[in-house]
Amino acid sequence: MTDFEIRKTQAADWFRSLRDTITRAFEALENTTDSDRPAGRFEVTPTQRDGGAGGGGIMSVMRGGRLFEKVGVNWSAVHGTLGERAQKAMAARGVPGMAEDPRFWASGISLVAHMRNPHCPAVHMNTRMFWTPGAWWFGGGADLNPCLEYAEDTAHFHAELQRACDAHDPGYYDRFKAWADEYFFIPHRGRARGVGGIFYDDLNSGGQDSDSWDADFAFTRAVGEAFLPAFVPLCEKRRVQDWSEAERDAQLVHRGLYAEYNLVYDRGTKFGLETGHDANAVLMSLPPLAKWI
Template sequence: MTSTTQERQELVPVWFRTLRDDICAAFEELEDAFVGEHAGQLAEREPGRFVRKQWEREQEGETGDFGGGEMSLMRGRVFEKVGVNISTVKGEFSREFRAKMPGAEENPQFWASGISLVAHMHSPLVPAVHMNTRFIVTTKSWFGGGSDLNPMYPDDQDTADFHASFKAACDAHDPEYYPRFKEWCDEYFFIPHRNEARGVGGIFYDYLDSGDWDTDFAFTKDVGRAFLDIYPRLVRRHMERPWTDEQRRHQLFRRGRYAEFNLVYDRGTQFGLKTGGNVEAILMSLPPEAAWP
C-alpha cells in the first residue's frame, strides 16, 4: 500500500510518462503502416515522428521550482496534428481559483500531474479523439480524467467498440463507474450555445477519492490502457479509406465545434491558463485547420 503523499507524487508522473511513451510508439507504428494509395501526396510523405519540447512553469512575482512538462507533437500522414503532453507542476492558486478547487480555500498550495492527448486526423473518416488523466493534490487529493471520441461521420461500430473498451475498464473496478462516468461525459462534452454534443461520448470522471488510493490509481491506469487498446484499432479500421473534398469540408466545420468547446467551456484549458501553465501546451488541443459556415 502506498501510504505517503511523497511516494504517490513520485509514482504518478512515472506512470504518465510510461503511458505517453507507449501511446507515441503506437501512433508512430500507424504512421509506418499507412499505405494510402488513394491519398496522393500524403502517402508520399515520410512517416510522422513525435518532436518533444520541454517547458518550465513560472509563477508571477516568484522564483523557485514550480515544475513543468514535456510536449510531444507529431504532424504526419495519418495524424494531421496530435499532441501527447505530460506535466507535473506545483505552486499556489490565485484567489479567484481557490474556491473552485477542493481543499484550496484552506491552503492555496497545489501539486498536479497528468497526461493530455488530442488527435486530429487527415482523413475525415478517422475519428478525432481526446484523452487525459490527472492527479491533483491540495489539502485533499483526487484523480480525474477520461476520453471521448469525436468522429466527423459517426460510425455505430466505432462508437460501440470505444464505449465497450472503457466499460470493461470501469467494470473491473466498480459496476457503477461506467453508467455514472458515461453520463458525466455526455453532460460535460456538450456545447450549450449549439445545443449539441461535441462527439459520441466516452467517460469523464473527476474528484475520484474512494478512500483507497491504490485502487483509484489502478483504475486511472486502466483508463489509459483502455485508450491505448481501442483507439489505434479504430484508426487502422478507417485510415486507408478514400475520402472526398466535400467530406474534408465537413470535417473542418466539425473541428470548429471542437475549438468552440475547448476555448469557451473546457475546464482543463481554464485550469492551465489560470495556473500559469504553458500556453503552447494548453492550446495544443486546437485543430490545425477549422472552418465556420
Template sequence: MELDDQQAAARAWFEALRDRICAEFVAIEREAGSDAGFDYIAWDRVDPSGLPGGGGVRGVMKGRVFEKVGVNVSTVGGTFEGDFAKTIHGAADNPQFFATGISLVAHMANPHVPAVHMNCRFLVTAKRWFGGGADLNPPLPIAADTADFHATLQAACDPHDPGYYPRFKQWADDYFYIPHRQVHRGVGGIFFDHLENGFDADFAFTRAVGEAFLDAYPRIVRRRMHEPFTAADTAAMHAWRGRYAEFNLVYDRGTLFGLKTGGNIDAILMSLPPVATWD
C-alpha cells in the same frame, strides 16, 4: 520540486503511458508509409510566488494519418491565486497544489478516422484525487467505432465498480456539450473527477482507463485510415472542428486550469485543430 511516493508513482506512470502511446502512433504512421515522428519540447513553470513550479514536455506530431496530435505530460505545483482557488476541489482553505498528468488530443487527416481526447491526472490540495477520461470525436460518426470505444471503456470500468461506466458515461455526455450550439462535442466516452476512494484503488482504475484508450483507439484508427473520402467529407470535418474549438476555448476546464496556473501556452492550446471553418 520534491515529490512524495504517491506523486512520484503517478508521474512515472503518466510518462510511461505517454511513451507507449507515442510509439504506437508512430508505428501507425510507418504503416501508412510516413516517416513522421514526435517533436518534444520541454518547458519549465515558474510559480507566481517566484519559486520553481515544475514543468513538462509537449510532444507534437504532424503526419500522414495524424494531421496533428499532441501528447502533453506535466508535473507542476505552487499556489492558486485569488478566487480561482475556490473553484478547485480542496483548495479553498489551502491554495497550495500539486498536479501531474497526461493530456492528449488527435486530429486526423481522414474524416472517417475519429478525433480523440484523453487525459488522466492526479491532484493534491487539502485533498488527493484522480480525474480524467477519454472521449471520441468523429466528424462523420460510425456506429461500429462508437460501440467499440464504449465497450472497451466499460470493460475497463466494470472490474473496479459496476456503477462507474453508466455514471462516468453520463458525466461525459453532460460535460462535453456545447450549450450555445445545443449539440454534443462528439459521441462521448467517460469522464470522472474528484475520485477519492484511496490512492491504490483510484490509481489502479486510472491506469485501466489509460490502458483501455491504448487498446481501443489505435484499433479504430487502423480500421478507418485507408478509407477513401471526398472533398465534401473534408469540408464537413473542418466545419465540425469549429465546434470542437468553440468547446475547448469557451467551456473546457482543463484549458482554464492551464491558463490560470501559468502553464505552457502552446501545450494548453495544442488541442485546437490545425484547420477549421465557420462557413
C-alpha cells in the same frame, strides 16, 4: 520522503510512461499507413511553469503526418500556489481546506488527435492526479469525436472503456458515461462535441487512506491503458478509405466545434492558463485547420 510524496512520484512516473507508450504506438501507425508523405514524428519540447520553479513537463506534437494531421501527447508535473480565481473555483467545488491554503500539485497526461482522413475520428484522452494540503483525487477519461459517425466504431470505443470500468466497479461506466455526456456538451450549439466516452473527476472513493489511493490509481491506470485498444483499431480500419471534398469540409466544420468547446468550456484549458503553464502546451488541443459556416 513522506508516503504521499512517494505516491506523487509513482503517479507522475506512470503518466510519463503512458505518454511514452502512446507516442511509440502512434509513430508505429504512421510507419504502416500507406502514403506518399513522410511518416510523421513527434517534436518533443520541455515546458516550464513560472520559470521552472513550479515544475513543468513534456510537450510532444506531431504535425503533417500520414495518418495524424496534428496530435499532441503532453505530460506534466506542476506545483505552486493557485491564483485567486482558481482558488475560489476549487473552494466552490468543496475541496477541503482550499479556502485557507491554496498550494497544489498536479500531474497527468493529455492527448488530442486530429486525423487527416475524415473517416478517422478525432479523439481526446487524459488522466491526472491532483493534490492539495487538504485533499487528493484522480480524474480523467476519453471521448471520441468523429465528423463522420460509424455506429460500430462508437460501440467499440465504448466497449473498451466499459471493460476498464467494470473491472473496478460495476457502477463506474454508467456513472462516468453520463458525466461525459453532460461535460462534453456545447450549450451554445445545443449539441455534444462527439459521441462521448467517459469522464470523471474528484475521484477519492474512500477518503484519505492508502487503500483508497491504491484503488483509485489502479482505476486511473486502467482508463489510460484502455485508450490504445479503444482507438487504434478504428484508425487501422478507416485510414484506407477514400474521402471527398465534401467530407473534408464536414471535418473542418466539426473541428470548429472542438475548438469552441476547448476555448470556452474545458476545465483543463482554464486551469492550465490560469496557473501559468506553457500556453502552447495548454492549447495544443486546437486543430491545425478548422472552418466556421
